Amino acid sequence: MKLSPPPYQPKNAFTRWLDDRLPVIRLWHDVMGKGYLVPRNLNWLWNFGVLAGIALTIQIITGLALAMHYVASSNEAFNSIEAIMRYVGFGWLIRYGHMVGASLFFAALYIHMFRGVYYGSYKAPREVVWLIGVLLFMLAMATAFLGYSLVWGQMSYWAAQVITGLFSVVPFVGEKIRIWVLGGFAPNAATVNRFFVLHFTLPFVILAVVGLHVWALHRQGSGNPTGIEVKKAEEVVPMQPYYIAKDLVAIGVFLLIFCSLVFFYPNIFTDPDNYIPANPFSTPAHIKPEWYFWPFYAVLRSFTVNFMGIPAKLWGVLGMGLSVLVWGLLPWLDNSPVRSGRYRPVFRCFFLLFMADILLLGFCGKQPAEEPWIRLGQWASLYYFAFFLVILPILPLVEKTKAVPSSVEEAEKKRTDA
Amino acid sequence: MLNLVRRIGFIRLVCLLAGLAMCFVLLWGAFQPRAKQEIDPAARYQKPLKSLKLPSDGLTGHFDKKQLRRGFTVFQAVCASCHGANQLRFQDLAEIGYSKAEIDGIRQEWINRIPDVDPNTGEALMRQPNRNDRITGPYYNPLGSQGIVTAPDLSLITKARKGGAAYVYSLLTGYESEPKEIAERYPQLKTPEGNFYNPYFKGLHIAMPVALLSENQVNYEDGTKASTDQMAKDVTAFLAWSAEPELENRHRIGIGVIAFLLVATGLSVVCCYRIWRKL
Numbered sequence: 001m002k003l004s005p006p007p008y009q010p011k012n013a014f015t016r017w018l019d020d021r022l023p024v025i026r027l028w029h030d031v032m033g034k035g036y037l038v039p040r041n042l043n044w045l046w047n048f049g050v051l052a053g054i055a056l057t058i059q060i061i062t063g064l065a066l067a068m069h070y071v072a073s074s075n076e077a078f079n080s081i082e083a084i085m086r087y088v089g090f091g092w093l094i095r096y097g098h099m100v101g102a103s104l105f106f107a108a109l110y111i112h113m114f115r116g117v118y119y120g121s122y123k124a125p126r127e128v129v130w131l132i133g134v135l136l137f138m139l140a141m142a143t144a145f146l147g148y149s150l151v152w153g154q155m156s157y158w159a160a161q162v163i164t165g166l167f168s169v170v171p172f173v174g175e176k177i178r179i180w181v182l183g184g185f186a187p188n189a190a191t192v193n194r195f196f197v198l199h200f201t202l203p204f205v206i207l208a209v210v211g212l213h214v215w216a217l218h219r220q221g222s223g224n225p226t227g228i229e230v231k232k233a234e235e236v237v238p239m240q241p242y243y244i245a246k247d248l249v250a251i252g253v254f255l256l257i258f259c260s261l262v263f264f265y266p267n268i269f270t271d272p273d274n275y276i277p278a279n280p281f282s283t284p285a286h287i288k289p290e291w292y293f294w295p296f297y298a299v300l301r302s303f304t305v306n307f308m309g310i311p312a313k314l315w316g317v318l319g320m321g322l323s324v325l326v327w328g329l330l331p332w333l334d335n336s337p338v339r340s341g342r343y344r345p346v347f348r349c350f351f352l353l354f355m356a357d358i359l360l361l362g363f364c365g366k367q368p369a370e371e372p373w374i375r376l377g378q379w380a381s382l383y384y385f386a387f388f389l390v391i392l393p394i395l396p397l398v399e400k401t402k403a404v405p406s407s408v409e410e411a412e413k414k415r416t417d418a
Numbered sequence: 419m420l421n422l423v424r425r426i427g428f429i430r431l432v433c434l435l436a437g438l439a440m441c442f443v444l445l446w447g448a449f450q451p452r453a454k455q456e457i458d459p460a461a462r463y464q465k466p467l468k469s470l471k472l473p474s475d476g477l478t479g480h481f482d483k484k485q486l487r488r489g490f491t492v493f494q495a496v497c498a499s500c501h502g503a504n505q506l507r508f509q510d511l512a513e514i515g516y517s518k519a520e521i522d523g524i525r526q527e528w529i530n531r532i533p534d535v536d537p538n539t540g541e542a543l544m545r546q547p548n549r550n551d552r553i554t555g556p557y558y559n560p561l562g563s564q565g566i567v568t569a570p571d572l573s574l575i576t577k578a579r580k581g582g583a584a585y586v587y588s589l590l591t592g593y594e595s596e597p598k599e600i601a602e603r604y605p606q607l608k609t610p611e612g613n614f615y616n617p618y619f620k621g622l623h624i625a626m627p628v629a630l631l632s633e634n635q636v637n638y639e640d641g642t643k644a645s646t647d648q649m650a651k652d653v654t655a656f657l658a659w660s661a662e663p664e665l666e667n668r669h670r671i672g673i674g675v676i677a678f679l680l681v682a683t684g685l686s687v688v689c690c691y692r693i694w695r696k697l
């Protein structure tokens with residue numbers, strides 16, 4: 001059952017006039033105002049969607065400013081970024097803001113996604129919200145990779161080399177595809193140019209897809225930590241002022257973290273090698289991506305043997321692709337009728353293990369391609385796939401869940417009593 | 419069995435099989451024997467960095483302009499015969515206290531000439547660098563190194579190496595004679611002809627000879643005694659500045675921004691609390 005929120009009522013002649021012609025204030029009212037009813041029991045994990053949106057906004061604003069000075073050419077790219085930092089007014093702020101912002105965007109996204117897994121946010125009726133989310137995640141990864149390449153430092157260059165090299169695993173035409181993507185045999189002037197065009201465009205695609213994400217969400221309304229759908233008017237509050245106020249606190253804390261990093265530790269997430277200009281003749285001892293790709297990089301490197309006629313490298317690419325795509329399968333992998341991890345004690349254990357596993361994978365992805373990290377990465381990848389593709393489908397058949405209260409109100413009352 | 423299939427459902431069964439296949443491939447890989455890994459013997463002789471304190475350290479640190487000038491003196495007299503600092507322009511030296519006249523003196527004597535065209539005759543010529551030309555080294559090539567190993571540019575070096583300024587300082591003061599043990603136990607580690615033993619450099623052998631050789635190798639105009647350690651510290655401080663000239667400014671503004679955000683966030687907490695309390 002959907003609760004009916006108070007409809008928008010224009011208060012004066014102008015807003016009435018405008019509402020008849022272009023109902024933007026009504027849109028605001030329905031999406032962010034008193035017209036959107038939100039469960040009142042959301043915890044702070046429900047603020048990370050908005051934080052991801054804030055991070056996206058920071059990226060677009062700082063990105064536009066950077067693009068006004070950046071020179072997309074293999075000879076000038078690196079120097080133009082240094083020049084921005086030195087000779088453009090507050091250029092260092094713009095550049096470091098964009099750099100740190102990318103990391104915090106992913107941090108917010110990861111927390112947002114893990115929230116979704118733990119509380120079963122992906123389940124009916126919000127599968128489409130989830131699917132669009134996974135699409136956003138993939139778009140964000142593509143954008144981040146392209147942007148990192150634009151710096152044209154050593155790591156940029158060799159990351160571009162490695163990632164585009166993955167295309168060459170496609171049988172027969174792989175090498176052709178790789179050359180087509182790069183516009184040459186190795187990353188070159190044409191590559192910088194096309195990566196810049198794509199990196200400039202994708203964030204606006206992301207912005208549009210975020211619109212779809214929120215639209216789909218509002219069709220059903222937000223879920224909540226109990227996983228029980230709200231039924232009564234007492235269980236919800238209007239977005240304005242309750243969640244607007246709460247979001248503002250979250251944004252404040254987020255900006256505090258963001259600014260502490262930008263002003264005091266701007267290079268904390270980057271590899272020192274990327275302050276060396278790209279040099280096609282010298283391969284860095286240890287090529288690694290930015291931290292938010294480490295778990296997936298570890299999965300890629302975990303496939304070390306040719307198997308069933310498929311070469312190890314192709315297995316690696318398939319495995320890495322699948323490790324992203326499985327997120328999109330979640331609504332169909334887990335068909336437990338109980339939504340929230342709060343009432344699924346066995347699931348909760350496997351979930352905690354899964355979080356630890358992702359950290360371990362990330363750690364392995366960071367290390368050089370040596371033992372014991374490769375083997376450790378193989379075990380960690382194994383649990384990663386097992387969690388999604390084996391444990392989640394089987395769990396509902398064997399798990400004894402806790403009794404789910406009949407309403408959100410009752411559930412929250414039990415929690416405060418306990 | 420059929421019952422189980424029915425209970426799991428077709429889609430989940432397909433996913434389950436795919437998942438088991440993935441796990442099997444990974445297991446197969448995990449139990450493959452590994453090629454024996456050679457532990458790089460050089461790692462045993464690599465030394466942890468010396469600690470270095472610079473006036474610009476910490477959130478409220480400041481660049482010591484006198485020291486930066488001394489550092490540039492060392493850079494100009496010693497390092498510049500091989501290295502450049504090409505993210506800097508000559509005019510940037512004004513920021514560390516050089517006057518216009520001094521900068522003109524420096525650029526006119528600089529080791530590099532800039533390829534240009536004579537505006538009257540159209541002939542190619544090599545001219546003195548202008549104030550807004552990059553401070554390049556003798557091996558500068560705007561098209562990159564093209565595969566030739568040359569002395570790296572130093573303007574970003576403290577950001578481009580793990581350990582930053584401490585690394586540069588350790589390296590400059592870290593030359594030693596090769597331990598006898600190496601020749602006996604690891605003949606393959608013997609320092610090659612034309613290289614030098616330095617346990618702070620990755621791989622132990624560096625092509626750069628000892629740069630800071632002796633006391634008073636440079637003349638400090640402010641009367642500071644130019645010991646090798648002092649010169650190393652000063653030039654490192656200069657390079658830290660050249661990599662992050664905005665550092666002081668960034669920290670100062672940052673403290674203001676954080677203070678503002680603390681207040682603003684505090685207000686939003688109060689606001690949020692008062693709104694929710696009414697429920």
Ligand code: HEM
Nearest residue numbers: 046048049050052053116121130133134136137222223224
């Ligand atoms: C650009 C990236 C994204 C932005 C800006 C964004 C934004 C939002 C916002 C504002 C909300 C409502 C508030 C909240 O529940 O936190 C939301 C909800 C949601 N998002 Fe995202 N999101 C993004 C990416 C993702 C990703 C990658 C996923 C999952 C793979 C995802 C899954 C969900 C789900 C399932 C909900 C509904 C949660 C519920 O109502 O219980 N989103 N998103």
